[in-house]
Structures are given as structure tokens and as C-alpha cells.
Amino acid sequence: MARECGFELAGVAAAEPAADAAYYREWVAAGYAGEMRYLTDRRAAVREDPRNLLASARSVICAGKLYQTPWPYSTQFNHAERAWISRYAWGDDYHEAMRLGLDKLAARLREQAGPFESKVCVDTAPLLERSYARLAGLGWIGKNTCLINQQSGSWFFLGELLVSLEIAPDAPPPDRCGSCRRCIEACPTEAIVPGGAGYTVDSRLCISYFTIEQRGAVPEEMRAGMGGHVFGCDICQDVCPWNQRAPVTDDTAFAPRNFAPPLGELAELTEAEFRDLFRGTPVTRARYAGFLRNVAIAMGNRALPEFRAPLEKLAASENPLVAEPARWALARLA
Ligand code: B12
Numbered sequence: 001m002a003r004e005c006g007f008e009l010a011g012v013a014a015a016e017p018a019a020d021a022a023y024y025r026e027w028v029a030a031g032y033a034g035e036m037r038y039l040t041d042r043r044a045a046v047r048e049d050p051r052n053l054l055a056s057a058r059s060v061i062c063a064g065k066l067y068q069t070p071w072p073y074s075t076q077f078n079h080a081e082r083a084w085i086s087r088y089a090w091g092d093d094y095h096e097a098m099r100l101g102l103d104k105l106a107a108r109l110r111e112q113a114g115p116f117e118s119k120v121c122v123d124t125a126p127l128l129e130r131s132y133a134r135l136a137g138l139g140w141i142g143k144n145t146c147l148i149n150q151q152s153g154s155w156f157f158l159g160e161l162l163v164s165l166e167i168a169p170d171a172p173p174p175d176r177c178g179s180c181r182r183c184i185e186a187c188p189t190e191a192i193v194p195g196g197a198g199y200t201v202d203s204r205l206c207i208s209y210f211t212i213e214q215r216g217a218v219p220e221e222m223r224a225g226m227g228g229h230v231f232g233c234d235i236c237q238d239v240c241p242w243n244q245r246a247p248v249t250d251d252t253a254f255a256p257r258n259f260a261p262p263l264g265e266l267a268e269l270t271e272a273e274f275r276d277l278f279r280g281t282p283v284t285r286a287r288y289a290g291f292l293r294n295v296a297i298a299m300g301n302r303a304l305p306e307f308r309a310p311l312e313k314l315a316a317s318e319n320p321l322v323a324e325p326a327r328w329a330l331a332r333l334a
């Protein structure tokens with residue numbers, strides 16, 4: 001039934017307090033959430049129990065949707081003049097597709113089971129998605145902290161349907177990372193640190209955090225590690241052995257609209273052009289000024305002479321979020 005609703009992976013966990021909540025509390029206490037207040041405010045406590053989201057919840061139906069398309073990995077791509085946008089953000093924003101699929105799943109279940117209460121959660125809901133997805137048998141939590149499925153790798157989004165129905169839960173699969181450390185070694189900013197039951201991600205060191213979530217300036221000492229990334233980062237998944245033969249989706253919604261666009265063109269975008277180019281994709285989350293900040297840093301890292309003119313324009317911006325990294329990048333060109 002889940003497959004007919006657009007999900008390649010599905011399973012069920014009991015809607016009980018999260019046994020992993022202690023990891024989450026430790027993670028927040030260590031400061032690893034950076035400035036992501038939605039993770040540390042009153043919503044942190046809501047995460048401890050799915051019944052805080054739906055009082056009558058008895059089961060959490062976890063669903064996974066593949067987004068892998070047949071295009072190169074960032075680790076195979078070597079074009080200094082082009083920007084890297086992470087795979088999940090190439091096409092349509094997944095939130096809507098996940099929500100529609102989960103609504104459809106709820107409707108189909110009602111046809112079979114009669115009336116019940118339900119709530120759809122995707123990403124932004126205060127729910128420990130990977131913890132419940134692991135319990136529902138969708139995969140194990142790798143050292144890169146992604147949920148990895150033995151057959152499907154980790155290129156999938158997660159979403160959940162909380163239901164008041166009692167459904168027999170699935171069992172979590174074993175951890176198959178073994179002695180591998182590829183993700184830890186490949187991370188250019190050493191963001192995968194000891195923590196939790198093994199490893200965790202310190203967002204304050206993660207390129208994905210800098211380029212998507214951080215609203216202010218990127219600390220100077222972190223900039224060199226960002227390479228050509230302008231939105232998100234895929235490196236710790238690109239190198240994972242479980243992703244080397246990961247299946248691709250036949251859903252064209254996630255295919256790149258604009259694969260690895262030239263940095264020079266991105267630097268010239270007006271705000272309206274930025275909105276047009278990335279409308280309906282996750283990239284708009286970085287906002288225009290944050291995106292130009294990322295482009296300036298990527299240009300400084302690539303240090304190609306043809307970036308001088310666009311960087312001089314960015315350095316003249318009235319917005320210090322853009323002007324300062326552009327000056328930093330110009331200094332690297334020199
Ligand atoms: C905040 C956030 C981020 C932050 C922090 C990342 C992080 N690792 O925590 C930043 C901005 C850096 C980020 C980046 C990315 N994210 Co993000 N992110 C989230 C979000 C909103 C919350 C995650 C969270 O609570 N983190 C805090 C830590 C402590 O929680 P956790 O890692 O989930 O850990 C829990 C369990 O793993 C467990 N646990 C921890 N260690 C161990 C060890 C063992 C042995 C066991 C049993 C359990 C266990 O306990 C923890 C508490 O429950 C979720 C959506 C959601 N609502 O859950 C998406 C989510 C995790 N992100 C997702 C994606 C796709 C990404 C990126 C790939 C995007 C990109 N290409 O740039 C990167 C991947 C970076 C990485 N290596 O994690 C997907 C992951 C899908 C998957 N297959 O795993 C999610 C689930 C969104 C979705 N709905 O699809 N993300």
C-alpha cells in the first residue's frame with residue numbers, strides 16, 4: 001500500500017517515548033544544534049514522545065522516499081567553475097510530495113480499517129524521525145548519522161503517519177557500518193565527532209548547516225573546507241559503501257533542474273532571478289543573501305581569475321553578509 005502512495009520503504013514503530021531521547025538531550029547540551037532554535041526551544045521536549053503531537057497515537061508508520069537520480073556524486077565531480085548543490089535539493093521540494101503521499105496512505109488505510117485519528121509529520125515536526133524509522137526497520141543509523149537501508153542506501157527522505165490504530169511493530173535491522181570509517185575520514189570539516197552511542201554530527205562544523213541553516217556569517221576557519229558547496233553537502237553519503245549501488249528513483253520530480261550551475265552565473269543573480277531559478281526547490285531556504293554568501297565563499301575557495309569581476313560586485317553589496325565573504329574571497333584570489 002505504501003508503494004502505491006509513492007514510498008519505496010515503510011515500516012511501523014510503537015508510538016512510545018523515544019528511547020533515544022537521551023542522545024538528543026546530550027546533543028543539544030553539547031551545543032551541537034548551533035543556532036537552530038527550533039531544535040532547542042520548547043519543541044525539544046515535544047520530541048520525547050509522539051503522543052505530544054497526537055495524544056491518541058498508538059503507532060508510527062514510517063515511510064521513505066528515494067531521491068537518488070543517475071547523476072555523478074560530488075566526490076566524482078571536478079569542475080572548479082561550477083557550484084555544488086546537494087542531491088536532495090536538485091528538484092522539487094520533498095515536503096509537499098511526502099505530505100501528499102502520507103495523506104493518501106491515511107485515506108487508503110481508512111478504507112480498510114475504518115475511522116481513526118492521524119497526523120502527518122515530515123522533517124519540520126518535532127519528532128525524532130531517524131530513531132522511529134530505525135525502530136520501524138527502515139535502516140540503521142550510520143556513523144554519518146544518516147539512516148541507511150541495506151538495499152537502498154541512504155538517499156531517501158523520511159516522513160511519518162502517526163495513527164491511533166495499534167499495528168504490530170517491525171524490528172530494527174542490525175548496524176552494518178562495521179569497522180568502516182570512510183564518512184568520518186572524508187568529511188572536510190571533521191563534523192562527525194564521537195557522541196551518542198558512537199558518532200554524531202556537530203552542526204557547528206557541518207557544511208550542510210553553514211550553507212542552509214546558518215543565518216549569519218560563516219566562521220572564517222570553516223570556509224576553506226566548504227570547497228564549491230553552495231547548498232547542503234553530500235560527501236559523507238557519497239563515500240558510503242552502501243550508496244555505491246543505491247537504486248535510483250523513477251520519480252522525475254527529484255531530477256536536477258539545473259545541475260551544478262556555474263558559480264559566475266549564480267553570483268550575478270538578482271533576487272527575483274534567484275527566486276525564479278530555485279522556485280519550488282529546497283534551495284530557497286538559504287534565502288538570497290545567504291545563498292550569495294555561500295557563492296562568494298565557493299568562489300574564494302576555487303580562486304579562478306574570472307571570478308574577480310563578479311566578486312568585486314558582491315563586495316560592493318550593501319549587505320555585510322554578502323560583502324564581507326566577497327572581500328575574503330578577493331583576498332584569496334590575490
Ligand atoms: C537538524 C537536522 C539537520 C542538521 C543536523 C544533522 C544531524 N546529523 O543531526 C543539519 C542541518 C546539519 C542536517 C544536515 C543534513 N540533513 Co537533516 N535533519 C535535521 C532534522 C530536522 C533533525 C535531526 C536531529 O534531530 N538531529 C539531532 C540528532 C541528535 O538526532 P539524530 O541524528 O536524528 O539522532 C537520533 C538518532 O539517530 C538516535 N541515535 C543517535 N546516535 C545513535 C546511535 C545508535 C547506535 C542508535 C541506536 C541511535 C542513535 O538518537 C538521536 C535522538 O533520537 C531531521 C528531521 C527530523 N525531524 O528528525 C533532518 C534529517 C535528519 N535530515 C536529512 C537530510 C537528508 C540531511 C542532509 C543529507 C541534507 C544535505 N544533503 O545537506 C544532511 C546530512 C548531514 C548528516 N550527516 O547528518 C534527512 C535524513 C534522511 C536519512 N536517510 O537519514 C532527515 C530525516 C529529513 C527527512 N525528513 O528526510 N540536518
Ligand code: SF4
Binds near residue numbers: 144187206237
Ligand atoms: S554533510 Fe558534509 S560537512 Fe556535514 S558531516 Fe557530512 S561530509 Fe561532513
Ligand code: SF4
Binds near residue numbers: 181
Ligand atoms: S561510510 Fe562507512 S561508517 Fe560511514 S555511514 Fe557508511 S558504512 Fe557507516
